[in-house]
Amino acid sequence: MNKLMIWYGELLTQKNLIKRGALFLTPGMLWLMIFLILPGLILVLVSFAGRGSYGELVWEFSLENYSRLMGFGVFGWTPDYIVILLRSAWVAIVTTGISVLLSYPLCFFIAGKPKRTRFLWLTLVIIPFWTNMVIRTYSWFLILAPELPLAKLAAWLKIISPGMALYPSAFAVYLGMVSMFLPFVALPLFSSVERLDWTLVEAAQDLYASNFRIFMHAILPQTLPGLSVGVILTFVPAMGMFVVPDLLGGAKYMLVGNLIQQQFGASRDWAFGAAISMGLMILTLFSLYLYRKKINNTELI
């Protein structure tokens, strides 16, 4: 421990170096311990507690919250909560998928612009990225309002009755979600598209590859780093999203985020809310794990 060493050109003992390192590290790490790790662990504990009659926590260990989450209630088994959990995963997957599908053309479009305007186009993608999500969500109220063409068209096609808005509905939730997260995919993806080695694409063309194969073999592997960041930045918040389903889905299309918010708000059942959070976390981490595994496999091929 007291042996002398050279670190960054400085001669000092290992003990002193570690001490100095701890000095830098401790404030931040301590903060994260107290307000991130510890609360997380407490939330795990709380998920095994119960609810008193005034909404307070009752500290008796039980698996009741989890069996409730699985659908076992006083009145027998219902799939309600499982449906909401799976629906959230589904919405997150679809949102990520559509965002990726729209982001590729958008990124190629921007990358093909001359340097000056490219910067401008990029800024146009960055602005929604940083605009507050409450504003971006409620702005769909206007587009989907009964007075405007979109709802009129839907009424003409007999999808909705005349004079009705297109929200709350599942359709509105998807619209809101995709418009919310598209920049989250497009921005990281663009940094990969910008650096694309076009000679590989030309080589594929010379060998008469179809457009699909060019994409799969020459473009996708090269843009995978950016794409993966985008997928993670989209999928994770999309799983826990509650503003969009709350405003655009209402009671018609509830997601797990709404369910958690309900337990911490109106229902005041923190223990159950904690158990749902655990369910959400497990589902999110499991999906990320699957994604990683799948990507690693494709890289081998």
Add this chain to the structure above:
Amino acid sequence: MKKLTLLINIVAYGTMAFLYLPLMAVAFFSVNNTKYGLAWKGFTLDWYLALFQNEVILTAAWNTLILAVISTLVSTVLGTALAIGLDRFPWPRKMNTTFDLVLHLPVIIPDIILAAALVVVFSFLRTFSGLFEPGLFTMIIGHITFQIAFVALVVRSRLVSIGKEVEEAARDLYATTPYLLRRVTLPLLMPGIIAGAMLAFTLSLDDFVISFFTAGPDSITLPLYIFAAVRRVVTPQIHALSTLVLFATIALVIVMERLSQKINKKNVLMEIDN
């Protein structure tokens, strides 16, 4: 090939319209001279003028700003120290992996879970101190918690990219630790620190979920106000407020671009994954 280019153009323009039409609608109806409905009744700036007489909105704007400034200052200092501590010292491999995981937690875990955890912890802490009553203080703590990780990630990527040669040279010339920090490391790091602080600031302004869970009755911020308002009824005044927030965001993005033109901002996003 020509067909493909055409398709790409159509999809790209369509996507941009998809992103901007709702926001443009908000701006458009914010100058519409009618209280209800979406029929065009002429141009007015009344809704904007009314904003500045609304005490609640002015307080909310002030709260939003205070929250963002204080949390950014604290998280930038803590995050920068954390990044230096992580990158410039010979920690055992296992410890490094653990630190790395902790830093990435806010990225790989939905924010609503952090919000829920904070609600529970604050309720415990409240039994020791009245400071943890829901309010601006608890919101600041919540914001700092997710900001630290992002600041540390951004600053660390800068630390890696500036390398250690200059610091080694300074040490060879017998620079003491404070001198080295003040004259070498921090100046070299400055673009990274500024980028990290800007990121933290915008994350705070952008946040809704953490604020929603940790706010008290006296600490309404603009996003919370808009959310509560549009759940009841959407008024042109809300459109006016949202339009102003939108313009502030655009200004902030432009300042950010200017400030960090040297640092590749997209690298910031890349770094978050690594």
